[in-house]
Amino acid sequence: MTMDMVSAILVSGLVLGSVYALMASGLSLVWTTLGIFNFAHGSLMALGAYFAWTMSDAAGLNLWLGAGVAVAVAGMVGVGILIERTVIRPFYDDKDILLITVMTTLAVMIFLEKGIQLLWGARLKQLEPLAPGRVNLLGTTISAQETLIVVLAPLLLGGLWVFLRYSNIGRGIRAVGQNPAAAKLIGVDVSKLFILTFALSAALAGLTGILLGSVRFITPTFGAEPLVKALIIVIFGGLGSLSGTIAAAYIIGVVEAVLIFFVGIYWAPSMLFALLIAVLMLRPQGLFGKSVR
């Protein structure tokens, strides 16, 4: 194997890892805080890309860089709030909330996918790249947009980490996830932070869609594969640990790139799953997880 090949694999692993980390961190945040898995997370990613597509179409290419992304992300916050209100909030006091919201968020996923298809049609779409042209990264030439993803993901995730660790509201979000009753007793508005967390996660999903929408083709089910990967990553990284999730995302991204290189695109996913199952048999709590939530 030459150095070129190694760096090509590494770079494509980094791109995959960045996308997975952005997706999985939102999913993980919702899991640790609300205690549910959001199966609509992938269709939220697609919706973000369609919002941005409509914006760029309407506003013209010059405008959409700043305003389009902002409007699309704001739209995602709105959609996130709407979903939390309608299909999650009614079940907070239900002891079966986890199973119920599997159903309700799956329903939202189907609703969004079909809704997108009705509104925007099934034809493939692609966004103009935020960053045009090609760039040399570690001796491998990739699109500037992919470089942007690789650079932006750690910045966003680092920002998220600082927010959760040092800001009052971020600490409140962690407190709510760890002990909602104790959080109430220090004056935290639990339901407000639930909404905020869900909206934040929806915005992250939408942003991932916007970033990826100029690298891949946008379809109504464009978020399905990243969702499945993100779900696995959250479990693999150890439920309840955001840093574990992020580390797992990059590990899986690189492993997937290696597998694609050696066994090809058809066998890579099943090999990846086999590997994950093997790891989980040895460490049921995930790579970085604690044994209990």
Next chain:
Amino acid sequence: MTNPQRALEIENLYAGYDAFDVLNGMSLHVGASERVGLFGPNGHGKTTLLNAVSKLIRPRSGSVRFMGENLEQRSPQDIVAMGLVHVSQANRLFPDMEIMETLELAAYTPRARKQRKANLEHVLDLFPRLAERRRQEAKTLSGGERQMLSIGVGLMCAPRMLMLDEPTLGLSPKLKDELAAAIGKISAEGIPLLLIEQDIAFVLSLVDRMYLIDHGEITREVERGGAVDHEEIMDMYFGGHASS
């Protein structure tokens, strides 16, 4: 009806879980700078009372007033913001958070945030052991340290009244004395106190007045220095077998 001399006034309160009531018309009050104890056997509704006051559960009927204000329409966070602070029984707090982080977070309401620095100094002064272990996560604390953190968290909320639920549960006599001294210091500052404890001598050493609770009702009131009828208490615990 309202009495400005009273910090907390509970009248005819009914509350419980799902189908059954645990509190069966509870009435009690705590004066403006009074320290009041609440004593009763396991499972007779002491914790339920505090949960109903701080709105962790919704009372079925009856009224609760804090500083003259009816709490019926208030949410748990409103109640904390007003300064009525509940330090709950065996609170495991936020397991993955460090001591300092937890204390800083506990000054969450705007009013508490303004006093954050002063209160933090006060808490670390009161419990030097928390200062020594500031980076330790709550889940790795010993029982005594966790109780100290729990009370510290209550103080960070800038309380105008404190309700403590068995702060010395499961602690050694030595630690118990340490916590009793700390609670004594806190209430000496004039913060009204409602203290739940299982050890009657311990409660009486810290309060001005004490209620006995039996099956979700107040059955007796004992003034400080007043005689405590041990037989009656044995009766409460053992349902009459001990006194016969």
